[in-house]
Amino acid sequence: MNLFFLALLLISAGGTQALATFRLYSLMKVGAVTAIIGGCALGACNAVWRLLQHADPVSYSHSWLQTFSFSLKIDAISAFFLVPVFIISAVAALYSFQYLNDAKRGAGTAINYFFYALLIISMALVACADNLITFALAWELMSVSSFFLVIYDVQKKATRDAGYIYFLFTQAGALFIFAGFGFLYSHTGNFGFEALASIPDSAKLIAFILILIGCGSKAGIMPLHIWLPYAHPAAPSHVSAVMSGVMIKMGIYGIVRFYLLLEPTSALFGQIIITLGTISGILGVVYAIGKHDIKRLLAYHSVENIGIILLGLGIGMLGTATGNKTMAAFGFAGGLLHVLNHSLFKSLLFMGAGAVIQQTGSASIDQLGGLMKKMPVTGRSFLIGSISISGLPPFNGFISEFLIYYGAFHGLHLQGTSFLFSVLAIISLATIGGLAAACFTKVVGVVFLGEPRSDFAARASEAGFFMVLPQLLLAALCLGIGIWPAHFVQVAFEASRAIPLLANYEPTQFMPIMTNISRTVILFFLLFFGITLLRKLFYVGKEVTSSGTWGCGFTQPTARMQYTGTSYGDSIVDFFRPFIRVEKKYSEIDKIFPGKTTYSSHVHDSSEIGMNTFLVRPVLYLLNKLRWIQHGNIQLYIGYIVLAIVVMLIFI
Amino acid sequence: MDFTFSFTSFLSLLTAVSLAPLFMGVILKVKAFFGGKQGPPWLIKYYTLIKLLRKGSVYSTSTTFIFKLGPIISFVTAFMLLLFFPFAGLPPVLSFHGDVIILFYLLGLGRFFTVLAALDTASPFEGMGAAREVFFSTLAEATIFVILALFFRLSGSLSFAEYFTGDQIVNLWSQSAALILLVLIALFIVLLTENSRVPVDDPATHLELTMIHEVMILDHSGPDLALIEMGAFCKMLFYSAFISSLLYPFHTGSGLYNGLIFSIIMTLIYAVVGLVESITARYKMDMVPNFILTSFALVFFATILTMEFVQ
Amino acid sequence: MIHISDIFLALILLSVLLSLRSNRLMALVKLMAFQGIVVSAVPLILDTAHGITFKLIMFFLLLVFVKGILIPGMMSVAVNKVVVSTEIEPIIGYHASLFAGLILIIFSVYITNHLHLAMAVQYKMLLVTGITTMGAGLILLMARRKAITQVIGYLMMENGIYLIGTALAKEVHTQYVVEFAVLLDLLVAVLVMGIVLNDINHTFDDVDTALLGQLKD
8 A cells, every 4th residue: 555655645746846846847847757657657566566466455544534534445446447547647648748848838737747647646546445435535636637637728719618518527427426425325324335235226226327327427428428529639638648548437437336336136237338338339439430520539439438348347247147157257357458458549549649630730630641651650559559449359459349249149148138138239349340440440541541631731740759659658558468368358357356246256268268369369460471471472573663543544633532531431420310410511513614612511419419408408498597596786695695504404 | 279280171271262263253154154155264263363473563652551561461361261160061270269259350450451551542432442341341240240149049159160060050951940041141141242242342343433342452453462352262252151051061971072062052152142243233332231231130130039949 | 950930930021121121112012922922821831730721721822812913913013004203212211110120029029928928939939920020011101101112011010910810829710711801901902002093193193192191181
């Protein structure tokens, strides 16, 4: 535990140090980044060490105001979530060193580092919280610090709006969590976690759903994901990387933690989670295909990956409820491993997107192009991230999806609705996989390949060393987990042992399968290198020339004739039209020699529209009716306060 | 992983792969027959491969290393599929419980790079083909995974070896014949989709605007194109072998006899592809998703019906 | 061991699915002829235990004649002579109809399981197929615009009811009487349709049922 506190101390030192030395811009950055990375490295090593040693849980408690106690506990699940928290935060801090390079904004940058440090600390505390009060406090701290990180570019209106939406969602979510906690407290009578398993089943369901809504709004489960596509493009890229890579996983952590604490027996929990996973997964990726802004697209992919994680957890819960150990073990291990995997490749992709935006000044996919030649390292690491997020071998995304598939397949022996949900999970995973590949061929193909579609894309150059290095590190990790998955899967499984059903389950199936996958992947590489060599041999002494692309008979091609991301995704988006609203505007061609024509399309988020019509407008209507309460008379306001106190004194 | 170092397994694999171009010739012959023509020689595809391998290449100035990676990966992934497939009831070279998942995902990887290589050329036509390819294959992938789910429900197996050579084989001549019938039709639709045949895509069309697969490889030439062609042959061979293994129970009977029946059935499947190609026109592009979705609906029906059958 | 009846039922389901996604009137009529023949043959295959009696064969032939030849034949005449456009103009799109079909089959399996009927697996499967066919007929009725597709919807519902009847009837032959009466009604309906369509065609130059909406008060 001491090491853990030391790590947090070091991180907070980095944050506060920045506030003190903000006038010396470079020194502040060096100091803050080194301290944060040092602290994170310490924390990450500690967490990894605990996982590998199967260390016994350690706890720490500090009584405060007699009634509340501040208690922490690091068990396997906490340690598992701590690993991405520290690793991604450290890597993103390294990235920020060159990403934040506006010396005129010394104070703003310092504040950014301060809240960055605070965010890391609060996430670590959420993952270790051992009673309701500590959890709630850490959760709020996390929300507030991330809010300040989002509004870094506060002078832009879009950023302020995004920050406002994020703040609304995060506070409404917190409200649900607190309601759930209050509900739990009314049954157990204390703030501890221990008694939660003994409350009645119906109460468990209500509490779980309240916490699910709260944590779900943080995690970005559809339809509570609306803040993600606003906040991520507005925030600086290293912040988006941390928020999308790690912070939204804290929502998943909340769901997993309270599922474990409540120890429910009903299959309904798994079914709810699988349904939500299907919706988030499929619609998330379809919206992503429809988006033109690269960071907004990535934000929707977070929704999709949260969906995959939920599918894994849901399969695990279904397995637990039906006593199917294989299903439970593989489902949970897959879901948890995907938490780690997603944090790696999603932050990698956000960093790549950040580099592209910084170098070209544009986030619009359809205006970029040909960046693979201008930014070779960023391009290659982005390619690796794209293959990983599409869940394709030989990278890490495939490993976790494989585990979930395996669990879901073993659920097919079940009867009735459980069988149907297993089929649903398999179909969703397959569809998500295909669509994600479609989406990332679009991003890589349109942004990095082909010819530049604009002047600024043609003038781009490679990002600085400290922005490229973190991407390379993450790409290497993605490949590493993809080729040698065994230990990572083992660790994910150890974390899921907290489930009573799996406590004594020996995962004899895990190791051989992982070795087999590992061998298949190595075989793939061997064949790949073999064929590459063979291909080289065939080209020996042959004439290899280069010329323009074959224009299918057209001799005056321009870069603007290339297929754009919009047209690439159009047919897929159209296919899902009942769930998606696409607005297209174009000028009709009505003359023989048409003049300038325009075309624009926008994909509207149905949940946003739904929330607007069914929640925001009625509430606004109601509140407008209550406007007379606010009349500006200070004496009456005091009267309100007195009234409120009297009412509370009477009823409490 | 079960590694069968048996002579027959290797032999079956090698025979199948080396015969793949010949089978493609069957399609051409059937089409020529219906067109009232003599058609190209049976060995036409071998000649094409040799011709391509002897040539050099022209690369577009727009392209990057991905353009060269595309053909290699698409061939390697399609070939790896065959390593795990039991031809004519013989044990495959490699196999493990769960291999089907990684194999179909490897096919996805091959597609990923083929599509990227197409986008790499900056040609609007290739972009168009790429967009169609990813869309249609996503739908086909959903069908495939429902089929895998159905097979798991029927036999509890998750690898090609278990499907066709295991204790509880999946076959048309078993109790679940009705379901396999639906699967067969769906698989045939997937075969037509994944291999870009009529009525999904017409490999013989002359207009780039209407192509799917052919347009994506327009800029490849020489040995690169040969690799792509071989990859396409392997893929076609795999799907046809998949269908024939469902059609006839190869796990009984002697090896040579099975091999003979297997090649006859394979020839028939290729001939049927040629037949379909001769008597139907390709669909309007917006009808294709509908066609593939039918295959999905078929296997989904079959899967739901197992709730009745397998108690 | 293979149940031949299962294969027949699979074929019926296949025809149901194809009819939901079919976009040509003529193809739909052909599908209905195919479905009619297969549906008529189902009792012949299921009742092998009772032995194939002369009565059974007579019914079979009659049904095949009416369902497989007469009604589809008249409809194809109608398609060829009356209808101008051969596209089916769906109100609910093909994808959505297919999707509805998928939900329908889950629903029918659910219903069958919840009835808790003591019957052989084969008969249960028959019930599932019957309910699905009937539901698909309803979907066609709701989701398609043309008058002919309406009749096809009814025909498909009738096929479904027939299958359900076959599955549920303990006494094998009584239901044929009812079935036959329904079929006669349907036959009359087709005739009326033919005449009405012809008249509408002369008057309005179109046979879109949407236009009939203008006749309301």
